[in-house]
Amino acid sequence: MYILGLNAFHGDSSACIYKNGELIVASEEERFRRIKHWAGFPSEAIKFCLNEAQISIKDVVHITLSRDPNANVTRKMLHLVKKGVSLGNLIDRIQNRNKISSVKLQLAEALGVEEKEIKAEIHNIEHHRSHMASAFFASPFEESAILSVDGFGDFTSTMIGVGKGNKIEVLDSVTYPHSLGIFYTTFTQFLGFPYYGDEYKVMGLAPYGKPLYVDKLKDVIKFTENGFFSLNEKYFLHPTQGVKMSWEDGIPDIDKLYSPYLIAKFGNPRHKEDSLTDEHRNLAASVQKITEDVIFYMLDHLHKQTSIDNICITGGVAQNSVANGKILSSTPFKKIYIPPAGHDAGTSIGSALYLYNHLLDQPRTLPMYNPYTGSKYTVDVIEQLLLKHKIVYKRLNDAELYDQVTNCLIEGGVVGWFQGRAEFGPRALGHRSILADPRRNDVKEILNLKIKRRESFRPFAPSILKEYVSEYFEQVDDVPFMEKVFLIKQDKRKDIPAVTHVDGTGRLQSVDKNVEPKYYNLINEFKNKTGIPVLVNTSFNENEPIVNSPQQALDCFLRTKMDMLVMENILIKRD
Structure with missing residues (x-):
């Protein structure tokens, strides 16, 4: 079938x-x-x-x-x-x-x-229901509470339920115009980040500020007695004008969401070319803080309602890795699963699983811990491309490859790492990644100068060997999809400054040898030479979608100042 x-x-x-x-x-x-x-x-x-x-x-x-x-x-x-x-x-x-x-x-x-x-x-x-299925039916749990939170889909913004075996029972939901996702997007726009998907910039900016406006925001979004929330509609345009979304040439665009009343209460919105002030940083911190508080409030209520210790979280708001990293320490839940594509892309998987498991009553398959489901290219195809473009390269065995790549990283180089099937979801997880040395204080400047050209307040993430998570992070959990932010231990921050955010946190990916042996072995070789079981891992792109093909990887390498490109076991060095 x-x-x-x-x-x-x-x-x-x-x-x-x-x-x-x-x-x-x-x-x-x-x-x-x-x-x-x-x-x-x-x-x-x-x-x-x-x-x-x-x-x-x-x-x-x-x-x-x-x-x-x-x-x-x-x-x-x-x-x-x-x-x-x-x-x-x-x-x-x-x-x-x-x-x-x-x-x-x-x-x-x-x-x-x-x-x-x-x-x-x-x-x-x-x-x-598609969101919920993408999380629960892919999880390791036989039974779990489920929370789905996003902007809107089918007139609903939030849904809670319980998954048991191959069935999902919906318990309750929040409908239009109330939405935690819309709340976050509205203030993302207000803070001068106008593009679809810019919410992660507010999350990255928040640690630079103080949550001084939380009480003020409590007039914008309010806790309700039924364990949910409601929006004060005066602050928003969508209750009367709708959420107008267009996609000219495939580019999604959402019209302005904040109302004149919000401007009257919070001042003039920031334009994207304006410099960031302490007021902007403090508002970002406040928006992040109250968003976390709403999530924890809903989860506390859901746990009381279900008495289940497992939680699956999904939806666009589930991409808020800062909030995700605090859930087990801030709510009664003891185990958590978040899929690799909690955002809307993951609903293609979720809709298929809901049909197969829930509607067709078929048994569940193994949990999803492997996000590598996309494009893959053979070494022969890659070699033909390089020969066509007259690119000088070496074809190495694994040991030679790990040795030369780690030497490049230790010498301050930046490496494009293209392996196997592309990841499904928004994160590069060691198959379409750009790598650097986490011990360097200047990695952010190097990456932004050579490749990324992105805002200075945005952090870079660590990939860490799974068995070393407890040695470097305050919390111990499996984080295969880079879906949670944890505090880095105080004594380790000096060892990995390149992946330590201003608040001492890191959005980690725990690398499992059984899931991704090649990436694991590369990091392990770096550990053998430096004593550090961590690499800087950022997505293989330059203000574009993550590269998908060898041609796109080569193009990105040639137009940037990347030092080395590795595609499978083929290595290319910059002249």
Whole structure:
């Protein structure tokens, strides 16, 4: 049984294929289109997935879409009548609904087949059920509480539930216009970060400030007695104007969300070219703090409601790795699972799993600890590319490769590391990574000068051998997807300054030899030479989606000042 799972007509479009409950392949459309957060129909990802699975669309039995136009219809109509939502937004919603309802036609056009040839049954899986399934059914837990939090999907922003075996029971939800994700995005825009997906910049800026405005923000977002929250609608435009989102040429864009009332209360918004002041830093810290407080409040209530010690967290807000790192110490939960793609891209996987496990009543498969589900290229293909471009290279065995790469890092070099299948999700996890020496105080400057050119307040992350997490971090947990931020132990911060943020934290990836032996062995070789079982790991890109192919990796290497490029066991040094 082949299932094609899709996240379509929304930011972070993606596709995946399951065969009898086993994930064969998954990828985001942005990797092929080269546009961050690409929105629309994931035609290139679909073609890639079918090709990798070595099947045609005629072999697919089920197609799942992580949107259900019929979800919350009554609530939508009541809101439209009550709030008088603008005609333009209503037209946008109708057009989006029509696209969702024409998946077979879109598939036929994309794949060059007739619509009648596509025999697969189409299943519209409600957005947050797709999120919840992407976490629980991929987790190691037989039973778990589940929290899904994002901006909006199918008129819902937050959903809680319980997973048992191959079933998910929804307990409650928060619906439009109240949204923790929209709260965070609104202040992201207000702080001068206008682009879709810029929320991580506020998270990176927050440690530079003090949460002085938390009490003031409590008028913007309020705790409710039922364990959730509500927004003060006066601060926002979306309750009456809707969340207007467009994607010209696939680039997702959200209209301004903050109202004149918010400006009156918090002052003039920062423009993206304006310098950052202490006031901006303090507001970022306050937004982050109250977001964490809301998450912990919901989780405390959920634990009381379920008495279950396991928690699965998903949705766009689950990308807030700072909050994630505090959950086990700030709530009663004892074990946590967050998928590698908690954001909307992961709903392609979630919709397929919800169908297979919950609706078709099929047994669950092994937990997802391996995020490497994307493109892969052979050494022969890479060599043909380099010969075509007349690039001088060496083909090495593993031992030679580890030795030369670690020597380059120790000498202050920056290395592009391209291996195996690309990661699924927003993080580079040792397959499409740029690496550096964590012991250097100047790594941030080196990386920004040579490659990244990004804001100085944004930290770089550590990849650490799994068995050394307890030696370097205050908390001990498996963090395979770089999904949590932990405090680095005080006596270790001087050893790894390049990955120690201003508040003494690091967004770690714990590297498991059984999951990723080659990356593990590289870090281990670095440890053998330096005594430090850590590397700086940032995504292999230059203000673009993470590189997907050898050509893209080579292009990035040639246009930047990277010192070395490694693709599989092929090594290229800059002249």
